[in-house]
Every structure is written in structure tokens, then in C-alpha cells.
Amino acid sequence: MTIVLSHRLQWLADRVHGPSVADIGTDHALLPIYLIQSGRCTSAIASDVAAGPCRSAAENVQRYGLRRVISVRQGNGLATIRPGEVDTVVIAGMGGATASEILRACPEVVDTLGRVLIQPMNASGAVRQWLLDAGFTLKEEAVVTEEGRFYEVLSAERGTAPDAAYERYRGHPEEMRFAVHYGPFLLTADDAVTRAYFQQLWKKLREQLQQVRQGTSASALRRAEDLEAHMAFIARWHPVG
Numbered sequence: 001m002t003i004v005l006s007h008r009l010q011w012l013a014d015r016v017h018g019p020s021v022a023d024i025g026t027d028h029a030l031l032p033i034y035l036i037q038s039g040r041c042t043s044a045i046a047s048d049v050a051a052g053p054c055r056s057a058a059e060n061v062q063r064y065g066l067r068r069v070i071s072v073r074q075g076n077g078l079a080t081i082r083p084g085e086v087d088t089v090v091i092a093g094m095g096g097a098t099a100s101e102i103l104r105a106c107p108e109v110v111d112t113l114g115r116v117l118i119q120p121m122n123a124s125g126a127v128r129q130w131l132l133d134a135g136f137t138l139k140e141e142a143v144v145t146e147e148g149r150f151y152e153v154l155s156a157e158r159g160t161a162p163d164a165a166y167e168r169y170r171g172h173p174e175e176m177r178f179a180v181h182y183g184p185f186l187l188t189a190d191d192a193v194t195r196a197y198f199q200q201l202w203k204k205l206r207e208q209l210q211q212v213r214q215g216t217s218a219s220a221l222r223r224a225e226d227l228e229a230h231m232a233f234i235a236r237w238h239p240v241g
């Protein structure tokens with residue numbers, strides 16, 4: 001039986017660089033199973049911090065007869081990986097702050113990685129900031145939809161600083177802040193899904209602004225100004241209809 005992945009996991013799987021990969025926060029281990037089945041990788045590590053997901057991963061690995069090539073490991077973040085053991089790490093389905101914390105916590109493993117593939121559930125800016133700080137170059141970003149929800153997906157490689165993806169923003173601190181927050185490739189993407197994603201984002205910010213404007217405190221005024229700046233920046237790249 002061949003695994004069929006969701007859109008967001010498929011986007012990540014298509015960018016995995018073999019022969020060995022670690023899926024951190026693997027839960028069901030569907031991604032590593034698919035990567036072996038499809039021949040994209042010859043071995044994989046399915047790692048999770050919690051016992052339940054590790055049990056479910058081990059059951060699936062067993063069901064697909066892949067125990068010899070997929071190692072299920074329980075532990076926090078990259079602590080389960082030895083330096084040099086894999087070239088690519090995938091972190092999907094957790095918050096951007098957690099994903100970047102996982103990467104920040106294990107420099108000895110990160111130093112040996114060639115590629116990181118991340119699908120943060122929120123706070124993608126924290127991930128982009130970590131990538132910049134750690135000397136990774138953003139290669140691709142996209143917005144994919146699944147069951148009516150938008151997901152950002154990011155692919156980055158060890159690169160030579162400065163990251164060319166931010167070229168047009170460098171030297172303009174405020175613009176750079178927004179580019180890290182929203183994603184340099186997403187800002188210039190011209191596909192219908194990304195446009196719809198930014199429209200939704202802009203409308204959410206407008207709702208927040210309407211609420212914040214009811215306050216008169218100095219912090220409410222500052223927050224309103226910041227929201228207006230975010231909305232103006234988005235509208236520059238993705239005009240709101």
C-alpha cells in the first residue's frame with residue numbers, strides 16, 4: 001500500500017535531499033514512510049518528543065515493513081540525531097517559535113545539515129529569523145491549502161551570507177522586518193493561493209485594527225500604528241480587492 005500525503009507534507013517531501021532524512025515531530029511517520037516507499041531516501045529517522053506519537057510511528061513503520069530503514073526515536077527536537085547522521089531535517093506541524101527553538105538548541109547537528117524544510121503552524125517569521133542568523137539561505141517558500149486552511153512551507157539550504165532572497169530589503173530595517181515576517185518569496189508570489197492567503201491576512205489585521213482603535217491608551221495607539229504599517233506593506237505587494 002502506497003502512502004498518499006497531504007498537500008503540505010507532499011510539498012516538503014518533494015524537496016527532501018537524500019539519502020537520509022530526519023522528520024522531527026513525526027507523529028504518524030507518514031512522511032518518512034513515503035520517502036522510503038518513493039525511493040527518495042534510503043533511510044530515515046522518525047523522531048518525536050512524546051510517547052504516543054512514537055508508538056503510532058512505530059506501528060506504522062512495522063505495518064509497512066520498514067523497520068530496517070526507518071529508526072523511530074523518542075526525544076526532544078534534534079537531541080535524537082547524531083551530527084552528520086542526516087543531510088535534511090523536516091519540521092512540520094508545530095509553531096514557528098518551537099521549530100526555531102529546536103534548531104537553535106542543537107548547533108552541533110545543525111552545523112552538519114545541508115537543508116531544512118519547515119512548515120510552521122504560525123510565527124513563520126521566527127523561523128526565517130533563525131535561518132538568517134544561522135547562515136541558511138531561503139530557497140523556496142509557498143502557501144499550500146488543506147481542508148480550507150492555509151499553510152506556509154519553507155525550504156532552506158546552508159548558504160553563503162547574505163541571503164539574496166532579502167536583497168531588495170537590505171539597508172531598510174523596517175522593510176527587512178516585514179520581509180522576515182511575511183516571507184520574501186511569498187511577497188512576490190503571483191499565484192491565486194498566495195494572493196488569497198494575503199487577502200485573508202489583511203482582513204484579519206483590519207479586524208484587529210478596528211478593535212484596537214476603540215482604545216485610547218498610548219499602547220493602543222502604538223499598536224494601531226503598527227497594524228496600519230503591516231496592512232500598508234501587505235497591500236503594496238498583494239493589492240487588496
Ligand SMILES: C[S@@+](CC[C@H](N)C(=O)[O-])C[C@H]1O[C@@H](n2cnc3c(N)ncnc32)[C@H](O)[C@@H]1O
Pocket residue numbers: 009024025026027028047048049050053075076077078091092093094098102
Ligand atoms: C501536529 S503534530 C505534526 C505531525 C507531522 N509532522 C505533520 O506535520 O503532520 C506535531 C508533533 O510534534 C511533536 N513535537 C512537539 N514538540 C516537539 C519537540 N520539541 N521535539 C520533537 N517533537 C515535538 C508532537 O509530539 C507532535 O507529535
